[in-house]
Amino acid sequence: MTNPTPRPQTMAEKILSRRGTMAVYAGDLAVVEVDQVMVVDSIAQSFIQRMQQDLNATPKYPERVSIVIDHVAPASTVSVAQAQKEAREYAAQTGVRLFDVGRGICHQVLMEEGLARPGWIVLGSDSHSTTYGAVAAFGTGMGATDIALAAASGKTWLKVPESVKVTFTGDLRAGVSAKDVALEMIRRLGADGATYQSIEMHAGDRFTRGERMTLANLCVEAGAKAGLVVPGGEILTAYGYDIPDWVYPDEGATYVQSIEIDLANLNPRMSAPSEVDNVFDVADLREQLRDQHVDQVFIGTCTNGRIEDLHAAADVLRGRRVAPGTRLLVIPASSQVMEDAMADGTLLTLQRAGAVLGTPGCGPCMGRHQGVLAPGEVCVSTSNRNFIGRMGDKDAHIYLASPAVAAATAVMGRVALPEDVLATPVPA
Numbered sequence: 001m002t003n004p005t006p007r008p009q010t011m012a013e014k015i016l017s018r019r020g021t022m023a024v025y026a027g028d029l030a031v032v033e034v035d036q037v038m039v040v041d042s043i044a045q046s047f048i049q050r051m052q053q054d055l056n057a058t059p060k061y062p063e064r065v066s067i068v069i070d071h072v073a074p075a076s077t078v079s080v081a082q083a084q085k086e087a088r089e090y091a092a093q094t095g096v097r098l099f100d101v102g103r104g105i106c107h108q109v110l111m112e113e114g115l116a117r118p119g120w121i122v123l124g125s126d127s128h129s130t131t132y133g134a135v136a137a138f139g140t141g142m143g144a145t146d147i148a149l150a151a152a153s154g155k156t157w158l159k160v161p162e163s164v165k166v167t168f169t170g171d172l173r174a175g176v177s178a179k180d181v182a183l184e185m186i187r188r189l190g191a192d193g194a195t196y197q198s199i200e201m202h203a204g205d206r207f208t209r210g211e212r213m214t215l216a217n218l219c220v221e222a223g224a225k226a227g228l229v230v231p232g233g234e235i236l237t238a239y240g241y242d243i244p245d246w247v248y249p250d251e252g253a254t255y256v257q258s259i260e261i262d263l264a265n266l267n268p269r270m271s272a273p274s275e276v277d278n279v280f281d282v283a284d285l286r287e288q289l290r291d292q293h294v295d296q297v298f299i300g301t302c303t304n305g306r307i308e309d310l311h312a313a314a315d316v317l318r319g320r321r322v323a324p325g326t327r328l329l330v331i332p333a334s335s336q337v338m339e340d341a342m343a344d345g346t347l348l349t350l351q352r353a354g355a356v357l358g359t360p361g362c363g364p365c366m367g368r369h370q371g372v373l374a375p376g377e378v379c380v381s382t383s384n385r386n387f388i389g390r391m392g393d394k395d396a397h398i399y400l401a402s403p404a405v406a407a408a409t410a411v412m413g414r415v416a417l418p419e420d421v422l423a424t425p426v427p428a
């Protein structure tokens with residue numbers, strides 16, 4: 001392929017060009033250097049099998065490979081324990097990084113460890129690897145075979161995605177969060193509205209790194225290959241990253257779709273069963289579900305399990321109690337989040353409100369342990385998927401919301417907004 005005449009590029013085209021050998025554009029095939037490969041516990045056995053039996057290879061750059069034990073941590077069955085044991089042994093043999101039980105969810109851990117940086121390519125064996133776009137890294141999920149090939153060669157190939165431009169205007173009102181923005185974005189694009197495309201988010205200096213992670217994390221729920229937030233605000237300074245000039249999109253780059261989301265007119269949003277794009281104003285669902293008891297509230301996950309999320313929940317729950325008959329599960333996204341929340345009293349506030357605290361990790365997010373749902377149960381979760389059977393029985397119903405809405409729902413025992421709770425003074 002001859003080098004095409006240079007023309008303005010999107011962020012995705014910029015990164016894939018820079019980490020490759022020539023300028024590439026949407027639709028081109030690109031072979032690129034991979035800066036970090038991440039393998040989660042539930043994929044580790046397949047990954048090891050590909051490496052040892054199919055490829056007969058060891059990682060070319062062990063320092064660029066991380067295995068994270070997070071999805072079912074601690075192990076819930078003998079077979080899960082066996083798989084995690086093999087992952088530990090593999091890491092010891094090959095020198096790849098291993099983040100063991102309790103360190104936390106893969107995407108939060110890699111971000112905390114500085115293993116996702118602006119302009120990098122980060123491949124994860126998990127679809128929510130789009131999260132790394134929060135710091136302008138091209139993060140994307142791949143299966144065990146592609147992940148193994150990348151670990152063995154230090155490279156991968158992929159088709160350069162087209163890009164969708166999302167521009168945020170105005171400022172969020174009190175009580176409205178990045179999760180509400182992300183749910184609105186998915187509603188606007190649709191569950192398959194950005195299939196194999198890069199969602200390029202123009203947020204100016206809005207949103208912290210954590211909020212950008214929430215936005216990038218949800219991008220895969222529109223089918224996206226990547227979710228890239230144009231660097232700005234906090235990530236230019238607070239995390240010590242050098243933001244290369246070349247990572248920014250060019251004026252005049254080509255987008256196949258462009259949408260604008262006015263934050264000032266956005267209300268708290270909620271995704272109703274059983275598709276992520278089935279999004280409504282919480283106020284409307286509150287009326288429709290006025291008589292619906294909520295059995296379980298789950299605050300956590302790679303979407304909303306960070307310290308700012310726990311703070312948002314604690315601000316609603318402080319001095320109050322979880323409603324009788326409602327379970328509130330709180331699982332910090334990482335050991336760092338847990339320590340911070342312990343140190344500043346947030347965990348005590350949540351515990352005193354009646355929260356059940358769990359080991360940093362995925363928890364019940366995918367229905368394997370730590371809070372699986374029974375038939376007919378209703379759960380409000382701060383996670384990113386509400387598919388049938390996602391968190392347990394196929395007849396359980398999952399609503400996706402922000403930490404503040406989840407906390408208010410826990411207090412009222414039904415879908416609620418923070419103002420429904422905060423209007424009543426804390427009992428003396």
Ligand SMILES: CC(C)[C@@](O)(CC(=O)O)C(=O)O
Binds near residue numbers: 141366
């Ligand atoms: C099911 C689980 C392993 C997963 O992390 C898989 C994925 O996202 O690739 C998910 O959240 O659906």
Ligand code: SF4
Binds near residue numbers: 105362
């Ligand atoms: S927290 Fe949930 S969505 Fe995130 S990686 Fe774990 S299982 Fe997947």
